[in-house]
Amino acid sequence: MTERSDARAEAAARLRAAGDPTAALDADLLLAHVCGVSKESLYAHLDEPIGDGALRTLRALVERRAAGEPVAYLRGWKEFFGLRVAVDARVLVPRPETEVLVEAALAFLRETGRRLVADVGTGSGAIAVAIAAAAPGARVIATDISPDALEVARANAAAHGVAERVELRCGDLLAPVREEVDVVTANLPYLRPEAVEHLSGDRTPLAFEPRLAVVAGPDGLDVIRRAVAQLPERLAAGGAAYFECDPPQADTVAALLGSTLPATTRVLRDLAGSPRVVEGKRA
Template sequence: MSGMGTVLRGAAQRLAAVSDTPRLDAELLMAHALGVDRQALLLDPSRYAVPADFDALLARRMNHEPVAYILGYRDFWTIRLAVGPGTLIPRPDSETLMEAAVAHFGEAGPRNILDLGTGPGTLLYAAMSEWPDAQGLGVDSSETALGYARANAAALELSDRVELQWGDWAEQVTGPFDLILCNPPYIADSEQLMPDVADHEPAGALFAGPDGLDDYRRIIPDLPRILAPGGVAILEIGHTQHISVGELAEAAGFKVACRQDLGGRDRALLLTRA
């Protein structure tokens, strides 16, 4: 086994104490330290010498700092997003919302897209990259998140098609929009999270009152005002919240459908006019 292989194996063994994906974490950190793509590292690990700063990156991860913050980015759908402290890290589960949107609109796509709680632009830019003719509005109550969203819009060459604004959900939004995307906070205040989430990611993007439904109660009643005829609002939910959030949507006059994530858990609710 090469020196690189031995180091990666040892790093993965250490990371198993703090990560569900220790080998992946080790490979991503090593590639980052080398300044190469992970695929290049995996194709021929023996051509690389272990860089001096790898141990420092490994120590940060051992201290529960999220890999995405250490790398400064997270890949999501077909795009790469800059992320850092103060922004919610994009999750693979959230791609369920994009799959639902693509299934609903097909190639024609929506004309106008709204992303409530856009963070670094996660859902909005994934959708805008999918449909090059669409215009987008991203709203967030975090100036830090909006700073990352602006930088990501520029990096993805979307700045001329997107508007970003500070806002408290849809209060300052007029519409109408063909596609409304939203991944609100939905974790109950009492729920215990892993240290890499609880100690690093912004609490305001995670927690939503005693039952995790506080933000849905504010967002959903306002959606009929801004959803275009024939449009769809797609909300991420916690995997036990299908019934409770669905009832809120039905009370607001919507038909509700649910899509599961890759793990077979309820993850996205599609709201259309009843």
């Protein structure tokens, strides 16, 4: 009979040997996952036995993690804005820095009492669902060019009880949005192809995430540029747009928003202090 503590030590050793910088944590997360318990409960019951089936599953997941696959794909979910968001290889794993964008959009909705939001490139639906869950008066139109991603977003909207206020539309950026909206949120692809070219041996989720979700032309701004160009026709007067970007792009995105709408712009920093989200308030 194998105890959880033995399985834990074995998993951590395997991940450490594979060069996983968060080996111990990842081993705990995967072990808790296969045992069907929280990490806290796992720590309280480490002397319990782990069944043969669970141990086989754990070893298989550990091998995938050793090859670099994100823990979020292995567990099938990622916590975002306090919500458990289902993810798989069809969508980007939501990142903590994107929570800054959600907070800013929610503050704008609260301050202005406006309600209609378009979330462009919704992926797992993380932003759309977080906004709908936190702002019961809001309605969100969420678009993505990937029908596969929209299936994941649909499941997340249903799981969090906001399916009636999150409408999913497949298409290019704001093209499927015919109405004037009060807020546009956009975490679109913004990396240059070189940034993800040689990642397969690295332990970054980017090596496993859909290229369509992360890469956007030679300077990484192709998709954001096209989305900003669509704003004058879709964003209501007095509305606001929020674009996540790579920190070195923030000034360019702010200038683009400022001149295209025109808008008053502000750059918001993520928890690491990097310029990450550009807000543009339309006059």
